[in-house]
Amino acid sequence: xxxxxxxxxxxxxxLAVLIxxxxxxxxxxxxxxxxxxxxxxxxxxxxxDNNSVAEDRAKLQQILSDKVNFIFSDTNLxxxxxxxxGLQAVLTSGYEAVxxxxxxxxxxxxxxxxxxxxxQHNPHLGMxxxxxxxxxxxxxxxxxxxxxxxxxHLQKPLAASEVRPVVYVPGTCILIRTAVLQQIGVLDxxxxxxxxxxxxxxxxxxxxxxxxxxGGTRAQHHVERSAGQRHQLHIYYVLRNRFLxxxxxxxxxxxxxxxxxxLNGGRIWLEAVIQRNWPRARAAALAVWxxxxxxxxxxxxxxxxxxxx
Numbered sequence: 001x002x003x004x005x006x007x008x009x010x011x012x013x014x015l016a017v018l019i020x021x022x023x024x025x026x027x028x029x030x031x032x033x034x035x036x037x038x039x040x041x042x043x044x045x046x047x048x049d050n051n052s053v054a055e056d057r058a059k060l061q062q063i064l065s066d067k068v069n070f071i072f073s074d075t076n077l078x079x080x081x082x083x084x085x086g087l088q089a090v091l092t093s094g095y096e097a098v099x100x101x102x103x104x105x106x107x108x109x110x111x112x113x114x115x116x117x118x119x120q121h122n123p124h125l126g127m128x129x130x131x132x133x134x135x136x137x138x139x140x141x142x143x144x145x146x147x148x149x150x151x152x153h154l155q156k157p158l159a160a161s162e163v164r165p166v167v168y169v170p171g172t173c174i175l176i177r178t179a180v181l182q183q184i185g186v187l188d189x190x191x192x193x194x195x196x197x198x199x200x201x202x203x204x205x206x207x208x209x210x211x212x213x214x215g216g217t218r219a220q221h222h223v224e225r226s227a228g229q230r231h232q233l234h235i236y237y238v239l240r241n242r243f244l245x246x247x248x249x250x251x252x253x254x255x256x257x258x259x260x261x262x263l264n265g266g267r268i269w270l271e272a273v274i275q276r277n278w279p280r281a282r283a284a285a286l287a288v289w290x291x292x293x294x295x296x297x298x299x300x301x302x303x304x305x306x307x308x309x
Contacts, residue, residue, distance in 0.1 A: 012116040013096035015043040018086040019103050020079065022050040025059040028103040032064055035101070038109020044069055046089065050082040051075050078192035078298050079171065087186045095178055100197075102172045104222045105132075111217035115175045118163065118214055126180040126209030127201055129169035130217035131158060139221055142166030142213040146198045147246045147257060150238070150264060158215025165212050167205075171197035173219040180204050188244075190296040193233065195241035202249050236283035236303045239265050243291030262288050279304070 017035050021028040028047060035045055045068040049057055057072065064070075071085045083100060090098050097119060101107065107130060115128050132139040140153035145167050158164055174197060184203045187196040201211045239261065246257040265288035272281035283303050290299065 012040075012113060013120050014094070015039075015097050015099060015112075015116065016086075016090040016093065016095040017043070017045045017099045017101055018048060018083055018090070019045065019101055020048050020050060020082045020086075021052060021056070021060065021103055022076065022082075023052045023056050024103055025052070025056040028060060029063050031101065031103045031106065032068060034106050036067065038112065044093075044095075046071060046086045048082045048086045049073060050077060076298065076300065078189065079194070080187040080191050080196040081189045081298075084186045084189060087181060091178055091181060091186075098176050098178055098181075100171055100174050100176070101219075102221065105172050105219050106222075107173050107219040111219065112175070114217050115214055118212075119175060119177055122210075124208065124210055125177070125212060126204040126207075127169050127174055127176050127211045129174045129213050130219045131213060131215070132170055132172055132221045133218050134221055134223055139223070140170050140172075143168040143170055143198060146195055147242060147250045150242075152198075154213075158213065160216035162215035163212050164215070165210055166201075167211070168198040168201035169211055169213060172221050176200075177209075180207070180209055183207055190244055191241050192237060192296070192298040194237040195245055199245060199248065202245075232279060232283070232304050233300060235268060235280060236287045236299065239268065239284060239287035240291045240296070240299075244296055247294075258292065261291065265291075 017039065019028055019031055032045055032047070039045065047060060047064065047068045048071045049060065051073050061070070071089060073082060073085060077085070087098065097116060099112065111130050115130065119125055119128055131141045138155060138157055141156060141158055142154045142164055143166055144152040144154065146152050154166065184207050188199050191199060205211060242261045243258060246254055246261070250257055265284045269281050269284040272284060286303055
């Protein structure tokens with residue numbers, strides 16, 4: 001694949017940037033302001049609010065009302081369902097590419113233009129993303145098969161302009177060709193949070209598209225900003241959604257991998273019990289139970305027992 005990055009921004013594919021908000025208005029506002037610095041005229045920013053509290057929504061509208069397109073959900077639809085509201089709007093608006101961007105992540109325009117250029121000149125490329133960094137720490141240079149391992153983030157940096165085929169591009173910052181979405185559909189909402197982008201990349205590859213990370217492009221992901229929310233729910237969805245992914249993409253190995261993920265869940269549960277971390281122990285146990293019983297979708301209330309807004 002070509003990775004030439006000399007194409008002027010104004011000649012690149014039309015772009016919509018989707019930013020999902022859930023009770024983090026300040027992060028979302030900061031993210032929007034960073035995108036506005038490089039977004040070409042004619043392209044757009046979409047804020048999808050996932051049923052945040054009234055104060056959070058009001059702050060977004062007060063500061064960003066004339067800068068973005070808003071979509072407000074009456075329920076928390078998770079990462080998949082919330083972003084799908086934006087994706088469906090983008091697909092009907094004729095954009096050629098869409099960038100999913102976490103509100104606690106920052107990406108420079110030069111990186112986005114390189115990614116767009118790569119996507120534009122390689123029609124068999126469906127999704128592409130940058131390396132993810134948190135300051136000087138590399139978080140991910142692409143992902144491996146989430147059905148086979150718990151930590152799938154590749155840790156080897158890429159050379160400048162190197163194009164690395166990967167199993168998936170992390171949803172923190174992923175550029176998607178909208179023609180692919182028109183062919184394979186949008187995110188699977190059964191995941192709710194975690195694994196849905198890996199699923200999307202897997203379906204794209206089944207349809208003949210490639211997925212890659214481009215060296216020399218970076219996004220900064222400030223993971224500590226969302227640590228409080230992630231602590232209570234992250235382990236549940238990360239573990240439970242492995243069962244869904246295995247069910248969809250590793251059917252011949254389903255029983256073997258279900259046992260494997262059950263053992264992983266048991267290990268996490270035991271470690272949490274030893275540490276007297278009862279919420280984490282509960283999350284791990286529920287994840288395995290729900291995985292075996294096919295209970296997917298949003299389960300925040302069951303996992304946290306009302307501890308989150």
